[in-house]
Amino acid sequence: MFNNNYKEIKNPTIGFYKEKGSKFISYLFPVYSEEDVKEKLVKIKKLEHAARHHCYAYIINSDKSEQRANDDGEPSSTAGKPILGQIQSNNLTNTLIIVARYFGGTKLGVPGLIRSYKKAASDAISSGIILKKTIKEEYKVDFKFPQINNVMRLIKENELEVVSTNFKTDCTLIFTVPKNKADNIVCKFKNNHKLKLKYLKTI
Template sequence: MKDSYLTIACPSSEILFKEKNSKFFGYAFPVTSEEDVKNCLDDLKKEHNSARHFCYAYQIGTEEKQYRVNDDGEPNNSAGMPIYGQIQSFDVTNILIVIIRYFGGTKLGVGGLISAYKTSAQMTLETAEIIKKTIDIEYKISFDYKNINKVMRVIKEKNLDIVSQTMNESCEITISTRKKNAEMIFDIFNNLFEIEVTQL
């Protein structure tokens, strides 16, 4: 079972690729929603207010992935798809890559554009810090305070991450575990007397 994925740790540093006087500036951002994508694009449009083309591709999701490409005025499939091809090639998700083009006066043709956008996206990903993250499942454990030792022993033994906890007479702890261990962890808590476990 695949329970990890690759993404980038933080926004990449800007790269510049030049082709026949056209300049291509490349950026990569970690994103988890379309709202994130919109905010990144808005910021870049303020920064590069005289650029004509803001071409991009993004992919969001770990198990169910969704993606979108945008040629932003360039010929069909000459910008967004070559950028997305690099996202696939590097096998990363939760990422937005934007390539901003300043036209240099010489037309590159569709083949030239595809090559330039692909190279710019590749250079952008090569400068980004790619990290591996696990796909985690969260469970809420509910119990009376008298059973706290039973619960804490499992958390310690299985090295589980505590996301949040409320300790009163009745207690609630939210724990996180890697997807591949989730079923086993659920069964352990489910078999404990007077302990209730629910997946979040």
């Protein structure tokens, strides 16, 4: 069954975990592109420049289509993967977590590293406000001015959210619709051959 909702964190947060002298400082950020991720990584690496590792994971897009985990020199799958696992287990997207590790002099071993990065990531998530959002599709409809009443009736009857309008001789209106209702709405607009409907993006 299609899930029409997704979750993301409203605000940046900070978490912390300590294991045998090693300190794990976690930073959570809402992100919406790889450029956002790169910008936040540069910021934290500068802020925590003395840390031995800056491990991270992120998930982007309402359909969670972009996912990545990075161990930054830690043994394979002991850092990025457990961080990513916490994002996944909380059903979050548009979320980046970076964990800066300060070595405490005692090696933690694979189980200790996995536990530490997991708990640091979890602490950052628990400090945030989780928002539940609806997956929507955005469309543009082009039409001549005499069709404006027909268009606005469709908008009102189907409770569509208007993003922008341009009402001149050649009119344009951009609206959003919940993804699970999109097919039905598209059919209604296409039944009027004087309206030209174009899909723009999923948000």
